[in-house]
Amino acid sequence: MTALHTFLTTPFLGTSTWLWLVFMAIVIGLLVLDLGVLHRQDREIEMRESLLLYSGYFSVGVLFGAWVWFELGAQSALEFYTGFLVEQSLSMDNVFVMAMIFGFFAIPRRYQHRVLFWGILGVVFLRAIMIGVGATLVQNFEWVLYIFGAFLLFTGVKMALSKEDSHLDLANNPVLKFVRRHMRVTDQIHGSHFFVRLTPPGHSKALRYATPLFLALVLIELADLVFAVDSVPAIFAITQDPFIVYTSNIFAILGLRSLYFALSALMHRFVYLKYALAMVLIFIGCKIFYHGMVGKVPALLSLGVTFGLLLGGVVVSLVKTRGDKATVEAKLQHLPPEKSDDEQKEKDPQLRV
Template structure:
């Protein structure tokens, strides 16, 4: 019992155990039930599964409210909604990555599941590092706040430039230092293929593994925005981590619905820009204009939800009569060109790759 009540990063250990047990159950459900067969998930199934994950996340917030109070629960919900909204941009990037590597929809879910598992670890490391910095020097929060304001302003004026996955440094590095097949081998990340010179079986990565690597690198880039944003809301490590992970857990479910209609959320980025500026500004407002008093958590949640809701509503209204190809047509065309032009292999596998048929998997 002493172990369960022991303090771990400012929260009793049993809170963490409950959370990790919930994550383990949801992951086992994904891998053991939903992902037993490789098949494409329809929009209807995607929306239902996403609603299930959102329901779990909201119920988890109710549990926090009952066990740790309303203030932390409101902070959890604020972080969850911000991360969920930011993940819409993440979905667009993931769809470009899958398109560039020509990954069929029926294999995408498996890559997303394993990508989420990696994210759980990587986000944990980033959040632990951020928590240690804030604990040692409170002024780091001012750096986070200034970064969020600058990022929001930059996001507001930035254009919609497609991601050039073919020139990704990680892809080039992997292609130079290990064998990579030029074609997919169903859902496998690695296969054994005959060596071009010796004929012996050697281990080779597949394009699905490259896509998985790039997806996780892209998430690290997005974490640079989302992690400081949640720290600007609360410095409670448990709330920071759980709000991030609960939003990300449902990302794979939401992906298949939103990737088909991502063009409908074109104007959401302006709302997200306003959210980042607001979250960053409220730290300075609380410390310098409110004499160090806490910015009301419920007001912060209300403003955040209103901005995100307005961004989604305005986007759906403005794009209501547009076809999917209307936006971002140039982005999608450019990525399809990478795949269909004289050799997607040459742009994605700069160091060359094995093209032999796999003998063992």
């Protein structure tokens, strides 16, 4: 009993091990509930269900923040809520990228949740590595924070001044080309499978092929890695506690993935959110230099400013686009239309299962 107590109370990255175990148990429980109970069968998720799922994930995140307040104090809880809010906001652009990826591969909507779900597992590991490296750098080289601050300032200004983003050229993506060169790939959708065994002409033995679902998963993981370059420095500018950084990131991503099916149909309404996000990045970047030259910005003030800027961006966007006839399909008109499974089969007539 003493050995177990010692293990549970031993600090891991500055926080007691039992707190990390509770967090991981909650995340695993949510993922099992999501895939094992709520979505055992592949089906299209409607907007209402997407909003309900997000409400559930968001509520769990808020309750976790309250538990952090009870266990670690108000300062840690406010930093958690700020990071939770910032990460969700910065990842919203990722929703549009995911929609582009699904459109490019013509992934039917009923299979998209499966790709997003397994993508979460990759996010859990990738963010752990990036945050672990970031925490090590900050602890050993405090001046790295100023690099983060300068990077956030540059990113914020660039985002505010940039025009409408150009469409991504997924066909010429180097990672996609690498996968196609080194793996057998079929353009045909085979249900919810990431890999299938097919017998090509002239062969008597079935070979393993990757499906478009696997290619979409690879690009979605790559997109998250790219977006993490902004979000990880942003959260480290708010707090250097690895526990708060990691937990706020993961809870935010869990909620955003569940909200994808609603957001992908509403992204055209948030046209001014980009400027609010730019101001948030500039504020967080300035906060680092203010802390070094003057003093620490109160966590409650930081949370209030962040929330106020983002809320303002959402409200202005909704007001300005009210009655707008534009649709997501118009914004994504460069993408091929979604094909049925029967149409997909015509792509690989030379292969047989």
